[in-house]
Amino acid sequence: MTAGAPGTDHGLVDIAIIGGGINGAGIARDAAGRGLKVLLCEKDDFAEGTSSRSGKLVHGGLRYLEYYEFRLVREALIEREVLLASAPHIIWPMRFVLPHSPEQRPAWLIRTGLFLYDHLGGGKQLPPSRGLDLSRAPEGVPLRPEFRRGFEYSDCWVDDARLVILNLLDAARKGARILPRTRAVSARREGDHWRLEMQAEDGGTQVVHARALVNAAGPWVQDVVQGVAGLNSAHHVRLVKGSHIVVPKFWSGPQAYLLQNEDRRVIFVNPYEGNLALIGTTDIPYDGRAEDVAIDDDEVAYLLGVLRRYFRSPPRDGQTVHAFSGVRPLYDDNSENPSAVTRDYVFEMHGTTAQPPLLAIFGGKITTYRRLAEHALGRLEPWFPSMTAAWTARRPLPGGDIGGTFEGFAANLAQAYPDLPGTVIHHYARLYGTRARDLLGSVRSVPDLGRHFGGNFYEREAAFLRETEWATGPADFLERRTKHGLHLTRAQRDAFENYL
Template sequence: MTGAAPDAGRDHGLVDIAIIGGGINGAGIARDAAGRGLKVLLCEKDDFAEGTSSRSGKLVHGGLRYLEYYEFRLVREALIEREVLLASAPHIIWPMRFVLPHSPEQRPAWLLRTGLFLYDHLGGRKRLPPSRGLDLAHAPEGAPLRAEFRRGFEYSDCWVDDARLVILNLIDAAQNDAKILPRTRAVSARREGGVWRLEMQSEDGGTQIVRARALVNAAGPWVQDVVQGVAGLNSSHNVRLVKGSHVVVPKFWSGPQAYLLQNEDRRVIFVNPYEDDLALIGTTDIPYDGSAEDVAIDEGEIDYLLRVLSRYFRAPPRGNEVVHAFSGVRPLYDDNADNPSAVTRDYVFEVHGTPDASPLLSIFGGKITTYRKLAEHALGRLEAWFPKMQPAWTAGAPLPGGDIGGRFDNFVVDLARDYPDLPRKLIHHYARLYGTRARELLGPARISADLGRHFGGDFYEREAAFLREKEWAKRPADFLDRRTKHGLHLTPAQRDAFEDHI
């Protein structure tokens, strides 16, 4: 696959667009631009999705709570995109039902009903079932809840493997001849001869150069560092960093449903099924003024999340049951809201450039659900510099592996029929992560012994080689924590053995 390994060249010549940042926004713009016939290069200082884009709540959702802040345009766009993304990548995005127990101390029932009515109709919902009321005293969804929560609601949103969403966009970009450079830091950018000269430094200390007709700053929490430190320009916008933390515990209820819990501070907490037998709980919203690289969950956040569970569930998990925790920094556009939860999740562009000067487009804010539309809007802002750019195309195009041609469960059955001697659980794993690309991964393998060394769980050497050769994986966390979630299912000894292997 073109671009699957770091480019050995030091001078990449002239491209149309050079993108700084390998999170979801940068990846989405790279995919869209390359598919429109533009020559694209993307560099990322770390691994792809290593920052915010692998540390989300892992939802493609409209943002039900944003209706309280009158973010109707953002919610509508997100709800429309929810349907688009579900169709484009049904292997890594799938529907999920959310149970919202009514807590009258936080929000009255009429307000929730009104919000859910808008949520059902604002975005032209077609693929997902509508919301409904629940009698939690008798409905199975109420069984794990405390007796005082007798009334509730249920609505639809979608789950997403966030880090894989980034990778699939980059694979598509690379297949359209984009140059993709992981672990390559943008050092300086200056306008020379009507174009940007971007100097980059790879992890081995080598210098790489590219000249670009336009520069896109999709650096997320580091967006202002790129404007001021790399490009040497002044910005009229500010980014506001908000820390969001999650914990992972063993799943403590029956059924496929998730829960949305209202807390006493009017925050909402998601309690989602995760990796079959686990639960993902979050998030917190805390102002953050440290280095984005150093963000980490603290004991106060863990206690906060577990206290919310204790308020609602009969048998909530305890602190010693936390098996994993992570934090991310959301680079929100600073709209001067007092409450971090009220800061807009919308995105704003800033463009430095004139018709005679090559532009720098910087992205402030955004969310995973609207990344594809953000990419379209970003390229629309650059259209004056690229009048021959081809039209938008991603709305109806599947992401790599997403062309399963029907229901995911039927695809799994077909894949199992082709590989009858492999364990069904393993087949399901490959189908979920790789979709139709699973056949490329498996190739002539017919039995588990054909997959090479077994590292534990569902992780075999053949998959590790595929991730290295096709998805830019290099370090242990690339394989175990971002491209896959095998790390959650390996023992410390098994993880150490894999690290020694690579």
């Protein structure tokens, strides 16, 4: 699955999508499944920007209730249930413990918010919230003794970058043309279609003619409207920097924690990759180039400071094993507080029904990407009256058709390959679901997996990622398609890069 050769003309499609993050991938999947001819181009690797640098949660947004975002929270809670059913290998329930900090939000307000959170979405898959006596409950053991009261509620974990890839895989299966590392250079209207010129990584020019253009470029959405298409935009994005750190896990149990800081921000403390913890996020206004975003020392100190306030034995300075930053392209609603800027999405349509349209997407969040895609295609329906109805709510993503529980599926996979290490089988089950059988094929023993790069990473998986998931560069394999990079030594990483 590679970009076309220099000078490629992809002919006429119904929709050309610029941007290979979660919104672009979701629209490509939905549109292709409705019978439309689709092409998607992405200037870098898929999910390389915001969509791989999230807090990795499918959640309703408990804190958004404070800002009266009831419609957004309800939609997100409903979507949480839909996505959990569609991809149970990469999305799973998680319980969050919220220690009560009385000088911040009063207990009655938290109870009210959790009651709404339990009922707004109407879902029944996840257990409801409850109060906790942290002086007695095991979830209180790692916390400082002054936190004696707390609450517990449900949300879901997601492998964000893999969610993007699964949507693109399904789009490609349904006929969409998917072009990684292919930059949109210029777009102009020619009669009843757009002529979109693109440039591949090797410098070759590619052209597609499209009846409609979708701008899902995330932080670069205004650059595409103005720089690529030469149009004026009435909307703006507000870039907010969110940073996370990864540290060794410092508590027992599967639960996560949600901490209220003195500045009223909330920080998630989540189990990550078995023996690690993911801590974040910061919400800081950002004025630089989205490509240049990086965590700074003050953000690391801020996150560690919040942990020290709540935990008996928090990680120390210097124990951070990984860190990353992302830029959230939020719709600019003129809010003074970056944490209060809406996570809702807004569409901007350029063109009348007598012209080929350009639909630009401002804002959004990973949990609501599927509904965003449905709404986007609803806006384009006047140009495509014969497209079929919405369908993605009822269909699993690739690998998600496991039947029953994930634990049962993983156990059955292990029985089918009894001579392979259990940790390797579990890893394949988690990342690939039923596609793990495609990866393994006739493998029967460890030597059949090929060269061992370290941890659970073998040559067989690398080949599968290269052949089926557009992986080419080291970070594609080690950071986005998988998280193997967190478990390899520097020497092992270097050896894999040399292998490529």
